[in-house]
Amino acid sequence: MKTEQQTQFKTAFEQEVYEGLTTFPKKVSSKWFYDKKGDKLFQQIMELPEYYLTGCEYEIIDTHKQEITKLFQEQAGFDLIELGAGDGKKTKILLEKFASEGINFTYKPIDISQNMLDELKNAINHKWPQIDIKPEQGSYFDVLKDLGNRDTDRKMVIMVLGSNIGNLTHPQAVDFLVNIRKTMRSGDLLFMGLDQKKNPELVLSAYNDSQGITEAFNKNLLHRINEELESDFDTNQFKHWPVYDPETGTAKSFLVSTQDQKVTIKKLNLEINFTAWESIHTEISQKYDDNIVEWLSKEAGLEILAQYSDKHNRFTDYVFKVR
Ligand SMILES: C[S@@+](CC[C@H](N)C(=O)[O-])C[C@H]1O[C@@H](n2cnc3c(N)ncnc32)[C@H](O)[C@@H]1O
Structure with missing residues (x-):
């Protein structure tokens, strides 16, 4: 459920967060992962053994x-x-x-x-x-x-x-x-x-590393909304959930609400209700x-x-x- 608002959006971020969290199923684009903290996290992801993409492309260009x-x-x-x-x-x-x-x-x-x-x-x-x-x-x-x-x-x-x-x-x-x-x-x-496209295990582990950096990267979206739009997401009440469909070659990442909860986004004059196990789709990584x-x-x-x-x-x- 949402509380309707008349606010004019000042930024594309405000507009996309508003539209994405008031639609069903909920979604917010991965392009909003990249604030200062998200940039740092992505640089750490590129160093992870599971994130093969960077090493492979480095090898190709160097060779x-x-x-x-x-x-x-x-x-x-x-x-x-x-x-x-x-x-x-x-x-x-x-x-x-x-x-x-x-x-x-x-x-x-x-x-x-x-x-x-x-x-x-x-x-x-x-x-x-x-x-x-x-x-x-x-x-x-x-x-x-x-x-x-x-x-x-x-x-x-x-x-x-x-x-x-x-x-x-x-x-x-x-x-x-x-x-x-x-x-x-x-x-x-x-x-x-x-x-x-490759072994689904390799793909999936690229988005689910053992050190939890990809999880932090995904959840950084909620931190960013908290900081920039004055909201009260409790990131501990969301689960990082990547999946891979080998038929379509689509890897997707979600944030899944682990319980019924209400989140207030002050700058958007918006209240968002989550039912337990409802998801926010945050990223697609097509193979x-x-x-x-x-x-x-x-x-x-x-x-x-x-x-x-x-x-x-x-x-x-x-x-x-x-x-
Ligand atoms: C996965 S990183 C890859 C960076 C680089 N291309 C590489 O291979 O190392 C994606 C980069 O694209 C930027 N980005 C994502 N969506 C974008 C968009 N819609 N428009 C412009 N830049 C975008 C991000 O800020 C980030 O720096």
Whole structure:
């Protein structure tokens, strides 16, 4: 049950929390995990033995950096635009190579977290002061609109690492890719890392690590709502619950209320009732195979130009061009 409110939303966060917690079944997007604490937790997740994604993609980029550089490089220079860059852990392999070889490029990391962008810019300025970096804070879809109107004919390479697109359902992913394709011209590239279907045990443990860091990451959403929207979620009364469906390749994370409870969100003038074992869906982490990626790219008007996998075939980075 909800108490209706007339408040105008001041931020997208307020609006999405309000709408997500007053709908059935309840849901809040994983993009709101990433405040300062969430950013730190995700950096810890990337170091976990269970979270194979980072190590696999690191191996791919490190192994194939020569070929990747050849694909990206352009006499007149190129603009590297990274959507959801995070701390750039894997991108830095390429940045280092480009910088040391004096390659003509600019780097535009885009992220919803200003904190992460500040850290990334400081790290790059410190290590490679010669790199021209222009971070931009915003959500993917908003930023893509601006990219479509850019007034340069330099080659553009868009990067989406870490299987970020896996946070979208297939229809949302097609929409996202169509929006990317609309910004691309002939010669531009999309370089995108996608986590592959694999042993369900491996997938599930990536979202249910033994140290409880992923649990803390998931529950950070409730802490963030408490802090920014003045609410009284008791995170001990919610259970972190990841699941994986090997048929659809969809991993999902939930927060499950362990009892009947009422939560007040002062800034939204809202009271939310939870019945025992009711869930909030917080994250989707879609897994792919070549057939699905082929289908997605066709739907979006893209074509696969090259692909690279790690030695265990757990993760693949695909290079797309306009079809
Ligand atoms: C799972 S992390 C991956 C970071 C990086 N791509 C990597 O592979 O290490 C996702 C990143 O995307 C950002 N992000 C998530 N949803 C976003 C959105 N809708 N728009 C822009 N950035 C987003 C987060 O702030 C976070 O830094």
